[in-house]
Amino acid sequence: MHARLIALVALLATPVWASDRRAADRIYDQGLRAEFAGDYVRARDAFDKVLRQARAAGLGPEYVSAATYDLARMTGYTCDFVRAKELLLEALSLEQALPAPGPGNVTKRLSELARLSYDQGNFAESAAYYERVVPELERLGVLKLDPNGFANLLDDHAIAVSRSGDEQRAGSIRAKAGDVRSKNAGVPVRFSPVYYRDACVKK
Known part of the structure; x- marks a missing residue:
């Protein structure tokens, strides 16, 4: 009975995680499109929302690193250089802490x-x-x-x-x-x- 309960919990949890990931991906795409259009304020706000969602949903360190990096750039593009540097250093630290950091990402x-x-x-x-x-x-x-x-x-x-x-x-x-x-x-x-x-x- 205990094993069946664990399996049921895992089955119910999987769609929630997948839903969180899809929702974050949609917002991420909005941020990228806003950046491409030169609307850095809208892109910054989208990446900020993505980062908060990624942390809350436990989407993983790779996702958090990427979102932190993109938020950092948009924060700098909208003139907050001090906060942008803090975020870039955080993104660098997150990337370097991964089991296999992406050399290009570093x-x-x-x-x-x-x-x-x-x-x-x-x-x-x-x-x-x-x-x-x-x-x-x-x-x-x-x-x-x-x-x-x-x-x-x-x-x-x-x-x-x-x-x-x-x-x-x-x-x-x-x-x-x-x-x-x-x-x-x-x-x-x-x-x-x-x-x-x-x-x-x-x-």
């Missing part, structure tokens, strides 16, 4: 922290994040996947290093970016980031 979070730190005027911190991002991107094959997008990231890295006071190091990074471009002339950029200073809109 670099995304580090890249966003680099850009956000720059826009907060924390140039040395920004440069330090870029120092962590660059070798990881190279390890993941960025020179084949998106060489000129990578060259653009190196430009940003060089600016952060220069603004932090190390012009010699910045010159070396600029030279590397130029070398990548010369070897990949005509190759289209596959990824262009959104910069917080450009996206920031007042509610």
Whole structure:
């Protein structure tokens, strides 16, 4: 009898979890569509709702990490840089704590922290994040996947290093970016980031 009761509880619980996941996915999709349309306020509110629902429903650390990351970006795009940084650090910590962190997910979070730190005027911190991002991107094959997008990231890295006071190091990074471009002339950029200073809109 006890075994039958456990089985019944499990059977009844499964559709509830699935329903929660479908509801969260619908809101997530709304957030992504709002982001694509440039409506960062609506996207932020959607991702905030998704994150709260994911935590309450126990949708798992991967889901929470993704929702935290997207909420962080939209929070920054709507000008709350301090809260955006807190959320990005949380998203990075969540991702790194997973049994098998997605390497691409880790670099995304580090890249966003680099850009956000720059826009907060924390140039040395920004440069330090870029120092962590660059070798990881190279390890993941960025020179084949998106060489000129990578060259653009190196430009940003060089600016952060220069603004932090190390012009010699910045010159070396600029030279590397130029070398990548010369070897990949005509190759289209596959990824262009959104910069917080450009996206920031007042509610």
